[in-house]
């Protein structure tokens with residue numbers, strides 16, 4: 001895959017400081033501080049309602065935190081628009097795949113390339129060479145990703161014909177087509193049948209071991225987190241209750257208690 | 266590989282696909298040139314009206330079909346174009362070549378202004394806010410009777426551009442065909458461009474759009490202004506062609522009619538605007554010829570219900586699907 | 600301006616606002632159970648008025664009986680619209696329901712135009728000739744009937760919705776037809792009943808409106824538009840707010856007409872909508888499903 005020159009240069013850390021989000025009285029995130037190191041895959045785990053999705057919403061501009069700050073390197077990202085987050089190569093998936101139901105798989109994946117667009121509307125309509133070259137580049141990139149995610153045979157299918165698992169794949173393909181520097185996955189394997197899930201995990205593992213992108217992976221499947229994420233953060237009721245090397249974190253008593261409801265005493 | 270080819274198709278380098286495409290275009294051009302020599306003057310006139318409504322309909326295809334914004338002010342922009350042309354001609358003796366850019370500029374301004382209020386909202390609220398602007402326009406066009414002729418409306422001179430008299434049906438026909446084809450080509454290109462994907466994303470999933478870096482508000486805004494311009498130019502053509510205009514061509518029901526037409530034709534495809542326009546113009550005519558014109562309104566309501574039930578995608582996409590099922594796969598990529 | 604005038608304007612506004620409210624009630628009820636915005640609602644009501652109007656001279660029926668029959672017909676038409684059209688459309692996809700009700704609206708309009716010929720008629724006066732003055736304010740029995748009808752319909756509705764098993768079922772279906780079904784609610788029956796009741800209430804509204812305007816195939820349109828304005832601005836999934844806006848619209852019109860003349864009515868209403876929808880903070884305008 002060709003890599004493009006994007007504003008985000010190489011290796012910056014995303015720092016979250018004392019982040020809070022409250023909905024009315026409910027603290028969905030409560031004083032969360034963490035730092036996401038470049039090219040490291042971070043597991044984000046915790047029971048239902050712990051605030052995992054809320055954290056992703058904040059890290060993609062969909063929610064403005066009620067307190068705290070986020071810095072990407074030196075840049076203050078707190079409260080920036082979704083567009084600004086995308087521009088910096090920070091891309092998110094959704095817990096329920098969000099797709100263009102009326103369009104084909106190919107168009108859906110191409111949407112991910114939107115951030116690389118350099119031509120105005122006039123150039124697009126007149127099909128100026130610069131735009132056509134961009135289109136070709138984007139098309140090739142999408143084909144490559146589609147092949148990799150086993151979507152090569154359904155590129156011209158409308159989304160409404162797909163199974164749930166395949167829809168998930170299309171969303172992941174869209175995310176990857178955007179060539180994220182930091183990718184935020186919200187339970188990417190949930191609801192997939194075992195075969196597809198297996199495929200997806202090996203694809204993600206491949207990307208992870210290439211070591212070129214940072215990721216946050218929200219996932220309930222602990223084995224999957226173990227396999228993909230050397231580091232993990234645990235949320236419970238909006239608080240960060242543990243973080244560190246995944247194996248250690250998962251062994252901690254308070255994590256087991258919060259997460260598995262296991263009581264050791 | 267099959268998929269590679271079918272994806273490559275849309276850039277027009279697909280080998281046999283390309284040939285077929287050429288055949289369609291050539292056939293179409295021949296038909297366009299042959300029509301004025303086949304049809305009688307009155308039918309030619311109706312073809313002109315069809316082209317006018319098709320151009321306005323293309324604006325709705327972009328705004329509603331591509332972007333998902335249901336506008337009830339579409340006939341108002343049509344009205345702005347029509348009034349500028351008629352008022353310019355009647356009150357100031359301006360030729361069409363002058364009123365067209367004026368109509369264009371005023372529609373641009375009006376679209377840009379109304380768009381500001383409408384870009385944040387979608388769905389029914391968007392329909393309501395556009396309806397409100399539409400009602401204000403209608404009110405003003407009735408009230409400001411010194412200029413607009415009030416409820417009676419205005420007679421409009423036939424268009425005359427650079428010495429060519431478009432009161433002549435054949436001249437008018439070629440003008441309308443040229444503008445109609447241009448508008449259609451524009452609409453296709455918009456759809457098959459990056460902006461087309463942004464519009465589709467805005468329509469289908471705001472979340473998907475935003476998470477891919479698409480500015481939903483900007484996309485809606487641009488689509489709205491483009492829709493207004495299409496409708497305005499169509500209105501400019503309309504007044505000279507039809508010869509007399511009055512406010513009821515531009516009220517809420519007119520907007521609804523335009524909407525119904527494109528839905529019947531197929532709201533997501535530019536060709537749907539043509540089929541819808543042809544429906545609007547020719548079906549009442551045929552009922553009249555059969556001496557049962559009073560049955561037309563009932564049929565049009567029932568047909569709308571039927572289409573939504575049986576062919577929710579509209580006539581054009583349904584035909585294309587049928588063609589594809591027949592294994593001929595001649596239809597353009599939808 | 601005297602107190603009398605102010606009272607008079609308020610009464611006038613209340614009457615037209617009540618009429619908007621009466622049209623709106625059915626729209627809200629139907630939206631509750633089927634999530635459909637019914638553009639045909641006004642014309643379904645019109646069917647009641649038209650039926651009653653033609654039954655009296657043709658069959659020599661007493662007016663009250665004819666009105667009752669008209670309401671029954673409107674209820675039936677509304678029920679049929681749901682069974683034959685709406686319930687089938689919603690399965691196909693969202694957005695089409697709106698267009699389908701638009702088709703039904705055009706269809707009903709055309710039929711009435713065909714049957715009744717596109718002339719205008721004078722409907723029964725329904726008490727408009729009974730006039731009296733109270734505290735210097737002029738009343739007629741028709742105006743009082745309108746306000747009372749709205750109060751009675753609202754009261755009955757509150758009673759049914761909050762105090763009966765049927766009301767519980769309706770509220771359950773409104774929250775989620777699937778869940779309601781699993782708890783043993785006959786969803787289809789509830790839906791049918793609500794559509795029929797909505798049609799009958801539309802009929803009540805249309806009959807009252809007919810007694811105040813000239814009767815033709817389009818007389819419901821401005822009232823339907825105002826009802827929708829109130830519903831959409833106030834929120835179709837709410838009740839009190841849109842109803843209050845409906846009545847408020849009537850009052851606004853009444854005062855605007857007094858201050859600025861009858862010509863100002865339309866711009867006043869629609870400018871207000873533009874301002875409200877144009878400046879309301881986004882969080883009131885965001886649809887629930889658009890939240891991540």
Ligand SMILES: Nc1ncnc2c1ncn2[C@@H]1O[C@H](COP(=O)(O)OP(=O)(O)OP(=O)(O)O)[C@@H](O)[C@H]1O
Nearest residue numbers: 023028046047048049050051052053054055095890
């Ligand atoms: N837009 C919102 N408005 C109000 N409350 C919200 C909103 N979004 C989330 N919440 C609440 O915030 C809390 C955290 O929700 P969140 O979706 O982040 O949990 P989660 O960890 O992703 O859970 P799950 O594993 O079920 O996906 C929950 O109690 C939820 O109900």
Ligand SMILES: [Mg+2]
Nearest residue numbers: 052053054095
């Ligand atoms: Mg979640």
